[in-house]
Amino acid sequence: MYCIKKIIDDLFWVGGSDRRLALFENAYPIPRGIAYNSYVLLDEKTVLFDTVDRAISGQFIENVEAVLGGRNLDYIFVNHMEPDHCATLGEMVRRYPDVKVVCNAKTVPIINQFYEFGVDDRAVIVKEGDTFSTGKHNFTFYMAPMVHWPEVMVTYDATDKILFSADAFGTFGAMNGNIFADELNFEREWLDDSRRYYSNIVGKYGVNTQALLKKVADLDIQLLCPLHGPVWRSDICWYMDKYCTWSSYEPEEQxxxxxxxxxxxxxxxxxxxxxxxxxxxxxxxxxxxxxxxxxxxxxxxxxxxxxxxxxxxxxxxxxxxxxxxxxxxxxxxxxxxxxxxxxxxxxxxxxxxxxxxxxxxxxxxxxxxxxxxxxxxxxxxxxxxxxxxxxxxxxxxxxxx
Missing domain, CATH: 3.40.50.360 (Flavodoxin domain)
Structure with a gap:
């Protein structure tokens, strides 16, 4: 049975959580599990923002089908091609054979390394600053290389002021029904996991993270949708300030x-x-x-x-x-x-x-x-x-x- 969450009227969270996994990337202990976020937009054209890890593929597919309600899937936006976000990409292409994959040029060879479905004839290649319309919604793409893979990009929905931020602003920890940061005591119960996620997963690439922060600094961001952890709809500046401190390698506290x-x-x-x-x-x-x-x-x-x-x-x-x-x-x-x-x-x-x-x-x-x-x-x-x-x-x- 599906488990979906409405974010706004036409955008839905279709991800899931894994509480059985002991080591993230087979390296980092995650005693509170991990969430894999994916989102479906129901516009004139339908969009799936990234996929999920194979561990929750059954739940994910049921979620996507429930939101689509019999509609076809028109586009998959691939912001990040790491297996915890792309392991079910091939299955989605098989289920929706007419789907187009929106990604940047660096993503295509990585898709071909993981899969044999041949992405070249279905890829819609975007580059820095390109815009893309699905009807009501208008998107702009910003490249974020080495945050924390070379092909990473983020997608900004100018219509509803949403930033789909890939692995940036993510955190360790499974979701427990509440998917919004303002529903949680984030500073007390999640900040340590967020810092540990950033410092160990992205931390080497502070210069690249700073570059991304500068690119999005002037955007009006009302919703922040990362690929791990809670969705942000308030106090976004506070959380971005944490990323600014960590990525500049300045101490957070004396x-x-x-x-x-x-x-x-x-x-x-x-x-x-x-x-x-x-x-x-x-x-x-x-x-x-x-x-x-x-x-x-x-x-x-x-x-x-x-x-x-x-x-x-x-x-x-x-x-x-x-x-x-x-x-x-x-x-x-x-x-x-x-x-x-x-x-x-x-x-x-x-x-x-x-x-x-x-x-x-x-x-x-x-x-x-x-x-x-x-x-x-x-x-x-x-x-x-x-x-x-x-x-x-x-x-x-x-x-x-």
């Missing part, structure tokens, strides 16, 4: 995140003592993560949020503790920059963790590494507590500047 890699607990102890000294200096809402327990995607998300980062690592095989090294390399790959960093290292012999961490962090842009590295030899000693306190003072002082 806050401290401490990530530690500890083998027998001594490095963790040093990190805990630093956290206590920071709290005594009035630093609030300090967050701490064990890199062996917490998936890197959560810590990367916090690195996008926080202004100050502390990494405490045991030395392992004359280098960085392996899970800490993985985190730092992942942070570098996701283009984390413009942060203040403090380091704590530990080792019984051949202490090398700070040197190796510095080498990775120095390869990131505009990272200020504080001079006061704490070196622990096996376990923290009484006479080193003053060093911890001094480091806490330096961090706190740098936050007030």
């Amino acid at each position: 806050a401290v995140m401490i990530a530690y890699g500890s083998i027998y607990g001594n490095t963790e102890n040093a990190a805990n003592i630093l956290a206590c000294r920071l709290a005594e200096r009035g630093i609030r809402n300090i967050v701490m993560y064990d890199v062996s327990v917490t998936h890197p995607s959560y810590i990367i998300s916090e690195a996008f949020r926080c202004s100050h980062l502390v990494f405490a690592s045991a030395t392992y095989n004359a280098g960085i503790f392996s899970n800490m090294e993985h985190l730092l390399m992942d942070m570098k790959a996701h283009n984390v920059q413009n942060r203040t960093v403090a380091l704590i290292e530990n080792g019984t012999w051949g202490v090398m963790a700070a040197k190796k961490m510095t080498e990775i962090i120095s390869g990131m842009k505009n990272m200020t590494i504080l001079d006061q590295t704490i070196t622990v030899k096996s376990s923290l000693k009484e006479d080193q507590l003053s060093e911890i306190a001094a480091l806490a003072n330096t961090i706190a002082d740098s936050m007030s500047k």
Whole structure:
């Protein structure tokens, strides 16, 4: 049985949610599931905006058929050709053999890589600034390469002031009946997943995201329809401001995140003592993560949020503790920059963790590494507590500047 939601009079949400999937892109934990959004417009010509992942194909097809109510499907607008949004494209072409596929030139070869139905003779190629009418509705297309694939575009409906934004402005999390952001406590219950989605899926491409934000800055956007997560019909500027902050790599908050890699607990102890000294200096809402327990995607998300980062690592095989090294390399790959960093290292012999961490962090842009590295030899000693306190003072002082 179908499950559809009316967005406005002639536009319907026909997507669905997957609460069984454990890893998005087989990489990122999604304990709250994921939503796949697709939309149908009933104009003089009918339009399907993207498709969905194969996991919810049955629900999706029933939804589309219910909205069309026996009408033919005239167009599929393909804003993004990643499989979680195109896995059912071939099935829709099979069911509606006369359908035209509206896409840009970079999309065509990708469709042909995934499918054998031969898109060339049914493709309607659009480019930057092109317009397209389906009757009452008039659309304009804006290319958004590397947000986060090279073929991505967004589609703006000038009639009803709707931006179909592809993967931009998406978030992890399944829909639970309420599909509009204003029906949810988004800031409390969804913002962390939205930040983690952006920082890990799109985060490397901040320059490209900034370019897209500039393209749509002057548009009157009354509805924001992403391919994952809630639909926005209010507070759109607030949400776009979050994207502006994240994509410019500026910290969202003056806050401290401490990530530690500890083998027998001594490095963790040093990190805990630093956290206590920071709290005594009035630093609030300090967050701490064990890199062996917490998936890197959560810590990367916090690195996008926080202004100050502390990494405490045991030395392992004359280098960085392996899970800490993985985190730092992942942070570098996701283009984390413009942060203040403090380091704590530990080792019984051949202490090398700070040197190796510095080498990775120095390869990131505009990272200020504080001079006061704490070196622990096996376990923290009484006479080193003053060093911890001094480091806490330096961090706190740098936050007030």
